[in-house]
Amino acid sequence: MEHRNRVGTVEKAVDVLQYLHEAGVPRGVTAIGRGLGLPKATAHRLLKTLGRRGLVERDDAGRYRPGIALVALGLGVIEREPVVAAARPVLEAEAERIGETIFLAGARGGRLFVLDKCEGSSFLRAAPRIGSEVPLHATAVGKVYLALAADQVQRDEAAPAYTDRTLLADALDDDLARVAERGWAQNREEWIPGLAGLAAPVYARGRVVASIAASGAAARAEVWGPDAIEPLIRAAREIGARLEGTT
Amino acid sequence: MEHRNRVGTVEKAVDVLQYLHEAGVPRGVTAIGRGLGLPKATAHRLLKTLGRRGLVERDDAGRYRPGIALVALGLGVIEREPVVAAARPVLEAEAERIGETIFLAGARGGRLFVLDKCEGSSFLRAAPRIGSEVPLHATAVGKVYLALAADQVQRDEAAPAYTDRTLLADALDDDLARVAERGWAQNREEWIPGLAGLAAPVYARGRVVASIAASGAAARAEVWGPDAIEPLIRAAREIGARLEGTT
DNA sequence: TTGCGATGTTCCATTATATGAAACGCTGGT
DNA sequence: ACCAGCGTTTCATATAATGGAACATCGCAA
Numbered sequence: 001m002e003h004r005n006r007v008g009t010v011e012k013a014v015d016v017l018q019y020l021h022e023a024g025v026p027r028g029v030t031a032i033g034r035g036l037g038l039p040k041a042t043a044h045r046l047l048k049t050l051g052r053r054g055l056v057e058r059d060d061a062g063r064y065r066p067g068i069a070l071v072a073l074g075l076g077v078i079e080r081e082p083v084v085a086a087a088r089p090v091l092e093a094e095a096e097r098i099g100e101t102i103f104l105a106g107a108r109g110g111r112l113f114v115l116d117k118c119e120g121s122s123f124l125r126a127a128p129r130i131g132s133e134v135p136l137h138a139t140a141v142g143k144v145y146l147a148l149a150a151d152q153v154q155r156d157e158a159a160p161a162y163t164d165r166t167l168l169a170d171a172l173d174d175d176l177a178r179v180a181e182r183g184w185a186q187n188r189e190e191w192i193p194g195l196a197g198l199a200a201p202v203y204a205r206g207r208v209v210a211s212i213a214a215s216g217a218a219a220r221a222e223v224w225g226p227d228a229i230e231p232l233i234r235a236a237r238e239i240g241a242r243l244e245g246t247t
Numbered sequence: 248m249e250h251r252n253r254v255g256t257v258e259k260a261v262d263v264l265q266y267l268h269e270a271g272v273p274r275g276v277t278a279i280g281r282g283l284g285l286p287k288a289t290a291h292r293l294l295k296t297l298g299r300r301g302l303v304e305r306d307d308a309g310r311y312r313p314g315i316a317l318v319a320l321g322l323g324v325i326e327r328e329p330v331v332a333a334a335r336p337v338l339e340a341e342a343e344r345i346g347e348t349i350f351l352a353g354a355r356g357g358r359l360f361v362l363d364k365c366e367g368s369s370f371l372r373a374a375p376r377i378g379s380e381v382p383l384h385a386t387a388v389g390k391v392y393l394a395l396a397a398d399q400v401q402r403d404e405a406a407p408a409y410t411d412r413t414l415l416a417d418a419l420d421d422d423l424a425r426v427a428e429r430g431w432a433q434n435r436e437e438w439i440p441g442l443a444g445l446a447a448p449v450y451a452r453g454r455v456v457a458s459i460a461a462s463g464a465a466a467r468a469e470v471w472g473p474d475a476i477e478p479l480i481r482a483a484r485e486i487g488a489r490l491e492g493t494t
Numbered sequence: 495t496t497g498c499g500a501t502g503t504t505c506c507a508t509t510a511t512a513t514g515a516a517a518c519g520c521t522g523g524t
Numbered sequence: 525a526c527c528a529g530c531g532t533t534t535c536a537t538a539t540a541a542t543g544g545a546a547c548a549t550c551g552c553a554a
Contacts, residue, residue: 008540009512010296013257018300021323029531039514044532049257053265054356062531066324068355071378074321076268077313079376108315109301119366129326130377131318255511256541277501286543291503309502 012038013046017055017066026063078131081106083202083210084116086242091118091212094235100216100223102235104202105134105141106209110154112142115210137172138162138191140199141211147179148201149208165189184229189218196224200236204243212236259285260293264302264313273310325378328353330449330457331363333489338365338459341482347463347470349482351449352381352388353456357401359389362457382406385413385438387446388458394426395448396455412436431476436465443471447483451490459483 007015019035020027027035033043047064050056054069078084087104095102095118104116114132128134136142137159145153161168165188167175179185184200197215201208214232216223254262262283267274274282280290294311297303301316325331334351342349342365351363361379375381383389384406392400408415412435414422426432431447444462448455461479463470 008296009256010260010293011300012512013260014297014300014302017320021320024323024327030529040531041514041516041533042512045512046257048532049255050261053258053261055261057356065327066320068324068358068360070317071321071324071360072380073264073268073313074318074324075376075378076271077315077318077321080271080312109304111315113315113318129322131322133319259541275501276503287502288504288543288545289541292541295503 009046012036012042013050016043016046016050017070020056020064020066026059026061026065028063032064074131078115081115083204083239083243087116087202087210087212087239090235090239090242091116094118094212094214094231095120097231098214098222098228100214103141103213103215104239105139105199105211105213107145107149107152110152112136112139112145112153120216135159135162135191137168138166138187139213140185140187140197140215141213143176143179143185143187144199144201144211145208147176147185148183152208162191163189163193166191184233186224187215188224194218196220198224198229198232200229200233202236202243203240209243210239212239256293259283259289260297263290263293263297264317267303267311267313273306273308273312275310279311321378325362328362330451330486330490334363334449334457334459334486337482337486337489338363341365341459341461341478342367344478345461345469345475347461350388350460350462351486352386352446352458352460354392354396354399357399359383359386359392359400367463382409382438384415384419385409385434386460387432387434387444387462388460390423390426390432390434391446391448391458392455394423394432395430399455409438410436410440413438431480433471434462435471441465443467445471445476445479447476447480449483449490450487456490457486459486 015036016032019032023035029040029044029047032047033040036043047056051058051067054067056064057067058064083106084104091102091104098120100120102118102120103114105112106115112134114128114130114134117130134142136146136153136155146155159168167190184198187195187197189195194217195215196218197213199211199213202210202212212232212235214223214228218224222228263279266279266282276287276291276294279294280287283290294303298305298314301314303311304314305311330353331351338349338351345367347367349365349367350361352359353362359381361375361377361381364377381389383393383400383402393402406415414437431445434442434444436442441464442462443465444460446458446460449457449459459479459482461470461475465471469475
């Protein structure tokens with residue numbers, strides 16, 4: 001039987017990183033030890049080791065915070081996705097053409113993350129960042145996954161209503177059926193008030209590998225109107241072709 | 248004396264993460280063990296532990312790659328910088344106003360990283376990403392640091408010439424003297440051909456805490472001309488004031 | 495279809511590493 | 525000047541990690 005109740009040294013070190021990440025502000029040795037139920041000496045030694053490798057660093061007051069080496073590691077996870085490299089020029093061309101923010105999202109570990117984006121209008125600059133998780137039921141890219149690649153994501157049965165337009169239960173199921181039928185999804189202020197968008201799946205080797213979305217102000221019909229989806233579907237197909245072309 | 252020749256368990260785990268990051272493609276247990284000089288059993292156990300916490304994951308073929316949890320950690324390093332939060336609306340307003348990409352860069356561990364950016368013209372979408380390191384001697388933000396906050400960065404004596412306009416040795420020192428005198432820096436295709444920009448320091452409590460830059464095509468004099476720097480200096484001052492205002 | 499080589503996974507006796515109580519040095523506040 | 529609380533270090537001891545060996549699985553060639 002596995003030693004499930006024992007926490008190994010590596011897991012303690014990861015706990016330290018998670019603790020500092022969640023704390024959001026630099027913390028001292030004593031606070032970290034208390035927060036994790038570890039003696040000061042143990043916390044100190046783990047911090048020293050993580051610090052030697054740049055995963056933790058000290059601020060001017062000597063307190064500990066997550067280190068800059070994590071940025072390279074995190075960025076590397078995104079950049080080494082083949083679909084990100086394949087999609088980049090297509091996202092740029094599309095953002096330039098329509099003047100709105102174009103996102104690429106993909107499923108990892110059952111959740112949906114922004115893999116890349118090219119910004120358009122100022123409305124969308126603040127949400128969301130590359131690397132952020134986005135909700136499945138309240139975004140166009142999320143509904144693409146729920147309808148067309150449900151095996152790759154874990155649907156949240158207790159999904160919240162973000163706005164009074166968020167679709168839940170039967171209304172969501174009805175909308176997902178429409179997404180499955182026509183092969184693309186629409187978001188009309190279901191996640192963030194005033195925000196609308198369209199998304200199409202990116203296929204490679206017969207599987208959904210990402211979803212591309214255009215988002216902008218709900219007041220602009222051009223963002224979510226029927227004329228907007230064809231170019232997005234073409235862009236998605238081009239990304240898929242570029243992915244398969246590298247075989 | 249410290250046991251310097253021994254590599255602890257946490258450091259082996261970090262070695263595994265670095266190895267996968269640098270490999271750039273998923274690797275198997277045997278290859279990881281060989282690459283790091285570890286027995287397969289040791290490599291396997293470390294991968295299992297890292298995998299339980301999402302820092303490593305397996306692809307469809309069962310090979311190991313850096314995990315999505317690193318993205319959140321890396322993103323968190325950037326997002327929790329007070330200067331990033333303070334600067335965000337200022338960067339957005341400035342990018343909207345001039346239509347060019349606005350960057351925020353800051354020094355960490357002696358090197359310079361892009362902490363945030365708001366994209367403008369299509370020219371600059373591809374370079375560089377948030378979280379990327381940028382060279383000191385060949386960028387406007389880098390020259391701001393070398394001239395006005397040299398204690399926070401480690402100047403590379405063997406800095407390369409990226410283009411035929413890259414300033415080195417005495418020419419760079421002369422330019423840094425001008426930057427110190429007037430309080431801002433200019434890049435005229437010194438890093439990437441065709442790319443120009445201006446940068447100003449962000450001060451808080453008497454220290455340089457970041458540098459803000461506007462960048463765009465070298466063909467557009469509006470990007471690097473004398474009329475462009477005043478609004479950037481105002482933007483830098485506003486960020487500094489917002490930082491100090493939270494005290 | 496079968497056999498083989500290479501990979502991934504597990505076990506457990508042994509060892510090396512980590513532990514953490516205690517002591518010490520330092521800092522900031524009163 | 526003093527004290528409480530923090531950060532850092534030591535080292536006897538405990539515990540977790542180690543890694544050789546064995547086993548299970550997989551992919552490929554004949």
